[in-house]
Every structure is written in C-alpha cells, then in structure tokens.
Amino acid sequence: MMKKLYDKSQISFxxxxxxxxxxxxxxxxxxxxxxxTEKSVTLAVGLILSAVLLVFLKKNDLFASYGLCRxxxxxxxxxxxxxxxxxxxxxxxxxxxxNYGVAETVLYILSMFCVGFLEEVIFRGLLFxxxxxxxxxxxxxxxxxTFGIGHIINLVNGSGAELLPNLLQVVYATSAGFMFVMIYxxxxxxxxxxxxxxxxxxxxxxSNETNVTYEKQILTCVLLSVITGTYAVYLARxxxxxxxxxxx
Numbered sequence: 001m002m003k004k005l006y007d008k009s010q011i012s013f014x015x016x017x018x019x020x021x022x023x024x025x026x027x028x029x030x031x032x033x034x035x036x037t038e039k040s041v042t043l044a045v046g047l048i049l050s051a052v053l054l055v056f057l058k059k060n061d062l063f064a065s066y067g068l069c070r071x072x073x074x075x076x077x078x079x080x081x082x083x084x085x086x087x088x089x090x091x092x093x094x095x096x097x098x099n100y101g102v103a104e105t106v107l108y109i110l111s112m113f114c115v116g117f118l119e120e121v122i123f124r125g126l127l128f129x130x131x132x133x134x135x136x137x138x139x140x141x142x143x144x145x146t147f148g149i150g151h152i153i154n155l156v157n158g159s160g161a162e163l164l165p166n167l168l169q170v171v172y173a174t175s176a177g178f179m180f181v182m183i184y185x186x187x188x189x190x191x192x193x194x195x196x197x198x199x200x201x202x203x204x205x206x207s208n209e210t211n212v213t214y215e216k217q218i219l220t221c222v223l224l225s226v227i228t229g230t231y232a233v234y235l236a237r238x239x240x241x242x243x244x245x246x247x248x
Contacts, residue, residue, distance in 0.1 A: 002056055010130035017122045018146070021049060022153050025115070038104040039111040046114030053121060066125035067190030077238070078186065083231035084196050087176070088203065090224055094216060095208030109202040116198025120190050123147045124180055140181050148174025164214060168221040172228070179228040182235035 006013045028042035035041060057063055075081065100108060123143050131139035151173045152166065180193045 003060065006056075006060075010126070014122065014126035014130050017053070017126055018150070021118055021122055022150060024049065025118075026153055037107070038100055039107040040104075043107050043111040043114065046111050046118065050114050050117050053118070057121075066121060066129060067184055067188065067193075068121075069189055069191070071187035071189040071192060073187040078183070079231075079234070081192070081196075083227050084179075084183075084192075087224060087227050088196065088200055090220060091200070091204040091207040093220065094212050095210075096206050097208040097210070099205060099207070105205055108205045112201035112204070113198035115201055116196075117194050119147065119150075120180065120194045120197055123150075123177065124184050124190055124193060128181060128184070140178065140185075143181050144174050144177035147177035147180075165217055168217055172221045172224040175225040175228045175232070179232040179235075182232045182239065186235050186239050 002013070005016065024045050025042060028045035029039075031041040032039050057066060057068065063069060098105070123146065127146065128139050128143040131142060148170045151169050180197065183193055184190055
C-alpha cells in the first residue's frame with residue numbers, strides 16, 4: 001500500500017507521513033501522561049514509526065535518495081559545523097538540572113532521537129525531495145515553514161507547552177529547519193541533521209527552566225534564529241558557488 005501511494009504521488013506520501021507522525025506521536029505523549037511515565041508510550045510509537053520508515057526505504061533502495069548516507073562535503077567547507085555546535089548548547093544556557101528519574105530520563109532521550117530521525121527524514125527527506133525538482137526555492141521554504149509550524153501541536157499534545165514559549169519555538173524551529181535543509185543540500189546527507197536534531201532535543205531533558213523568564217525565552221529565540229539563520233544563509237551562498245541546481 002505504501003509503495004503504491006509513493007509511486008502515485010511522493011508529495012501525498014510525505015503528507016500522509018506528516019499527519020501520521022503528528023497524530024500518533026501526540027497520542028503517545030497523551031497516553032504517556034495518562035500512564036504516569038514520561039515518554040513511555042511515545043518511545044514505543046516512535047520506534048515503530050522509525051522501523052516502518054526504515055524498512056520501506058531499505059526495501060525500495062531509497063537510503064541514498066533520502067540522505068541516509070555519508071556526507072559529500074568536507075567539515076572545513078561546512079565551517080566545521082561550529083554554529084550547529086553552538087546551537088546544541090542552547091538548552092543549557094540557564095543551568096543544568098535533573099528533571100526526571102533515571103528511567104524517565106532514558107525514555108525521554110531515546111524518544112527524542114526517534115523524533116530527530118523521523119522529523120528529518122519526513123520533512124527534509126520525503127517532503128523536500130518530493131518538491132525540489134523544478135521548484136527548489138519553494139521546496140526549501142515549504143520544508144522550513146511546515147517544520148516550524150508543526151511544533152504548534154505541542155499546545156494540544158499533552159506536553160503542557162504554554163502559548164508564548166510554543167510560538168517562540170515555532171519561530172526558531174522554522175529558522176533551524178532552513179539551516180537543516182541547507183546542510184542537506186550541501187552535504188547530500190541527513191545523517192548529521194538527524195544526529196544534531198536528536199541531540200538538541202535530548203539535551204532539553206537537563207534544561208533548568210525554573211528561573212527562565214519570558215524575556216529570557218525571547219532572547220533565546222532571537223539568538224537561536226540568528227545563529228541558525230545566518231549559518232543557513234552562508235550555506236546557501238556557498239552552495240551557489242560550488243553546485244548546480246538539482247533536477248530529478
């Protein structure tokens with residue numbers, strides 16, 4: 001069934017995966033809250049979705065087509081990913097703490113790596129590649145914006161997100177989405193994006209939000225947007241110099 005939908009319309013295939021991911025992972029968060037163990041059901045859902053997607057891509061020899069391969073760019077050309085490394089520290093800017101017990105911390109970290117894998121392959125892999133043929137700029141914009149807007153779901157998935165922090169997350173997630181797309185375009189690989197995305201989310205389990213005011217949240221949003229947006233623009237300019245537009 002998946003193969004038939006994929007062959008018929010890769011965009012429809014991507015949209016189905018986006019909807020399935022948002023609905024099922026949100027349901028997992030809600031059920032985890034009901035069970036009383038953070039990310040317990042979410043991890044199970046994430047592992048199942050990841051396995052299904054991996055099997056589909058492997059079975060149809062699509063790993064390289066969707067960036068599950070080694071980078072083709074040197075670390076030096078990518079500025080040794082220093083802006084990305086700086087972004088990774090963001091969740092620790094206001095202190096470090098242990099928010100959960102050992103079991104819940106492990107569940108949280110593992111579920112966040114599932115999120116990193118799924119979101120990169122779905123938004124940067126399936127959706128972006130389905131659109132990029134003759135509409136590269138549009139594909140970059142749509143992939144970035146849909147990735148950012150998708151975080152609005154945190155308002156209703158039982159995660160307890162408040163309105164302002166969630167809207168700020170949408171803003172910097174859109175900028176980060178732009179950065180991840182440009183990394184993908186310059187390296188032909190999603191491996192680094194998956195690793196960074198998963199690690200960024202996982203580190204948040206140790207974030208100390210006790211004394212984080214709205215002003216600090218806004219400052220964090222601005223800094224993350226500047227870091228990721230500036231790096232994305234640099235990569236876009238570099239790509240124009242060393243690559244020709246991709247056509248399918």
